[in-house]
Amino acid sequence: xxxxxxxxxxxxxxxxxxxxxxxxxxxxxxxxxxxxxxxxxxxxxxxxxxxxxxxxxxxxxxxxxxxxxxxxxxxxxxxxxxxxxxxxxxxxxxxxxxxxxxxxxxxxxxxxxxxxxxxxxxxxxxxxxxxxxxxxxxxxxxxxxxxxxxxxxxxxxxxxxxxxxxxxxxxxxxxxxxxxxxxxxxxxxxxxxxxxxxxxxxxxxxxxxxxxxxxxxxxxxxxxxxxxxxxxxxxxxxx
Numbered sequence: 001x002x003x004x005x006x007x008x009x010x011x012x013x014x015x016x017x018x019x020x021x022x023x024x025x026x027x028x029x030x031x032x033x034x035x036x037x038x039x040x041x042x043x044x045x046x047x048x049x050x051x052x053x054x055x056x057x058x059x060x061x062x063x064x065x066x067x068x069x070x071x072x073x074x075x076x077x078x079x080x081x082x083x084x085x086x087x088x089x090x091x092x093x094x095x096x097x098x099x100x101x102x103x104x105x106x107x108x109x110x111x112x113x114x115x116x117x118x119x120x121x122x123x124x125x126x127x128x129x130x131x132x133x134x135x136x137x138x139x140x141x142x143x144x145x146x147x148x149x150x151x152x153x154x155x156x157x158x159x160x161x162x163x164x165x166x167x168x169x170x171x172x173x174x175x176x177x178x179x180x181x182x183x184x185x186x187x188x189x190x191x192x193x194x195x196x197x198x199x200x201x202x203x204x205x206x207x208x209x210x211x212x213x214x215x216x217x218x219x220x221x222x223x224x225x226x227x228x229x230x231x232x233x234x235x236x237x238x239x
Contacts, residue, residue, distance in 0.1 A: 007059065009064075010065070011217065012229065019066070038115070039076070040076055041100055042062055042077065042078050043117065044081070055080045056080055057080045093128055096116075114239075115138055115238065121146045123145025138172070142176070144177075144178050144214065145185070147162060168201055173196070174204050178212055179211060
């Protein structure tokens with residue numbers, strides 16, 4: 001098996017599909033696209049060094065998620081965004097927004113049925129989509145996310161999902177929480193849950209009690225497979 005954690009295989013058995021590549025964005029298409037299909041945009045974590053190869057779009061975990069979504073009849077969108085360091089969240093956010101625009105402009109995509117799914121350090125990018133979400137955004141999801149920046153990270157205040165949550169309205173949010181999370185990230189997740197309870201956000205929590213950060217590649221267990229399946233079910237049901 002590969003030594004690098006991000007090159008470990010995806011925990012869910014899935015037949016990988018070929019991606020249709022558009023610059024920094026990959027589209028994974030279902031077998032039948034005669035009618036416009038909903039689209040799910042995946043936002044990787046980070047920061048990721050500029051010279052890292054392969055880039056996240058080719059990591060087994062994202063190829064696995066995208067292939068699983070396409071197999072279920074939706075279009076998966078994977079974006080290699082520019083989160084290189086703590087100062088580059090605005091650039092990464094612009095890349096994600098451009099990927100969403102590209103997907104919505106594609107005639108095979110139902111522009112009124114879009115979801116976004118954030119991972120790890122990419123979780124801070126969720127803030128933009130909680131702050132007055134557009135009507136076509138049907139759901140957001142986050143797996144083992146960073147939802148509050150540590151002071152030493154020096155991240156633009158714009159990227160504070162806990163503070164943005166009160167503006168999310170009725171937007172469904174699917175949060176996958178791992179029991180063995182890093183303390184700093186776990187504190188942010190709990191603050192987000194507390195804020196959701198205070199403002200009545202539509203938050204669904206999927207717990208992975210024995211899961212660690214990156215459980216969907218590192219913990220090849222029935223618990224992991226069930227959690228990934230439940231999250232996929234929850235997001236796609238809202239599309």
